[in-house]
Amino acid sequence: MEENQLFPVFFKLHRLHVLVVGGGNVGLEKANAMLENCPGATITVVALQFLPALEELTHHYPNITLIQKSFSCGDLLGKDLVIAATNNREFNYNVWEKAKCSKVLINVADTPDLCDFYLGSVVQKGNLKIAISTNGKSPTVAKRLKQVLQEAIPDTLDEVLNKLSLIRDKLKGDFASKVKKLNSITDILVRPESEGV
Ligand SMILES: C[C@@]1(CC(=O)O)c2cc3[nH]c(cc4nc(cc5[nH]c(cc(n2)[C@H]1CCC(=O)O)[C@@](C)(CC(=O)O)[C@@H]5CCC(=O)O)C(CC(=O)O)=C4CCC(=O)O)c(CCC(=O)O)c3CC(=O)O
Ligand SMILES: NC(=O)C1=CN([C@@H]2O[C@H](COP(=O)(O)OP(=O)(O)OC[C@H]3O[C@@H](n4cnc5c(N)ncnc54)[C@H](O)[C@@H]3O)[C@@H](O)[C@H]2O)C=CC1
Known part of the structure; x- marks a missing residue:
């Protein structure tokens, strides 16, 4: 491909x-x-x-x-x-x-x-921004995909970003321990639904 x-x-x-x-x-x-x-x-x-x-x-x-x-x-x-x-x-x-x-x-x-x-074609939800490129193959498909993602991403994601930003500012310790903590808090975002709590 x-x-x-x-x-x-x-x-x-x-x-x-x-x-x-x-x-x-x-x-x-x-x-x-x-x-x-x-x-x-x-x-x-x-x-x-x-x-x-x-x-x-x-x-x-x-x-x-x-x-x-x-x-x-x-x-x-x-x-x-x-x-x-x-x-x-x-x-x-x-x-x-x-x-x-x-x-x-x-x-x-x-x-x-x-x-x-x-x-690029740009999806925006508050602080979140996603830029789409089709490698110049079809700007129209980029525009359509933008519309799909704009609908699919919940508005509440911006609250998640703001909360994580507060937590990020408060975390103490060295870089590696901060990364570990932030990965553990956000694990729920990538865990398959069947494993969710
Ligand atoms: C390579 C690129 C260079 C650049 O412009 O940066 C480029 C090139 C060309 N566009 C052309 C046509 C159209 N472009 C649009 C729309 C957009 N074009 C955008 C980007 C890009 N366009 C870059 C590649 C991005 C990628 O990698 O996918 C978007 C995403 C961003 C933006 O412009 O802000 C924006 C969507 C905004 C949104 O999200 O709404 C539409 C649809 C419409 O307007 O509804 C049409 C008509 C339908 C069609 O052709 O698909 C033509 C032929 C001109 C002719 O025939 O004369 C060329 C030249 C060529 O291909 O030779
Ligand atoms: N990348 C993209 O997303 C797209 C690209 N295109 C391409 O973009 C080109 C422009 O299309 P349109 O904006 O629709 O054309 P248009 O005819 O509407 O506008 C052309 C503009 O260029 C100006 N111009 C011409 N000669 C000039 C000079 N010497 N100095 C300063 N300004 C000058 C004119 O005054 C006018 O404002 C087309 O050739 C088309 O192939 C078209 C659609 C999408």
Whole structure:
């Protein structure tokens, strides 16, 4: 079976500056996805034209800025991540070349082969977050699986996380004994139902 070799990480987007090139449906979808996860995300969108829904986002989120112009190399200054989402494949390639020269990580929305990273489909329940990738095979399946997991995971799991966090803060002893204690308390989460108490 083919394996998914992507390595998931969770970015703190309020500490990074993201450049989105393109203000159409995809620029909007990507900006929205970032802001839904991190309302304080710092995002600059550069495009010739913006969808009204993108302009609307600037009224609700403090750190998204729209700049109406054609992308140029200088737009990369101070940026940590780039998403190239214009409707022009050659132009997206040009953005990719410039980002590579500047050592900025880039996602090229219409060319998975050029992407340093993909956006995932995200399940969120309070503090819990699960990111799904299909290795670029079917974003729609990722979206559907997100809906299944969102329903299946009980809201009460967030209470479990908060309680475990309190216990974790109170535990004394060395690292190994803390791990042992936390594994023993949470054993019930993985024990087959027939063995449960
Ligand atoms: C490789 C990747 C790069 C990246 O964008 O990061 C990529 C690439 C492409 N997407 C395309 C199409 C669609 N993408 C979506 C939706 C999402 N796409 C997302 C991620 C990714 N999309 C990365 C792989 C993730 C993985 O590993 O699974 C999600 C998960 C995250 C997000 O965008 O925030 C988000 C779901 C959000 C949610 O949970 O709701 C839909 C469905 C819809 O919008 O309803 C469609 C139309 C239906 C279809 O094609 O399935 C096309 C073809 C464009 C064309 O045909 O012109 C390409 C380019 C290509 O494949 O060549
Ligand atoms: N990765 C993904 O999830 C998906 C990717 N796509 C791909 O994304 C691409 C973009 O699709 P849409 O957003 O629907 O297109 P769109 O036509 O709605 O928007 C294109 C945007 O690019 C801007 N643009 C064009 N040239 C520019 C330049 N020189 N400098 C700055 N901005 C420029 C336009 O002003 C516009 O805002 C498509 O090629 C499609 O194949 C489509 C669906 C999903």
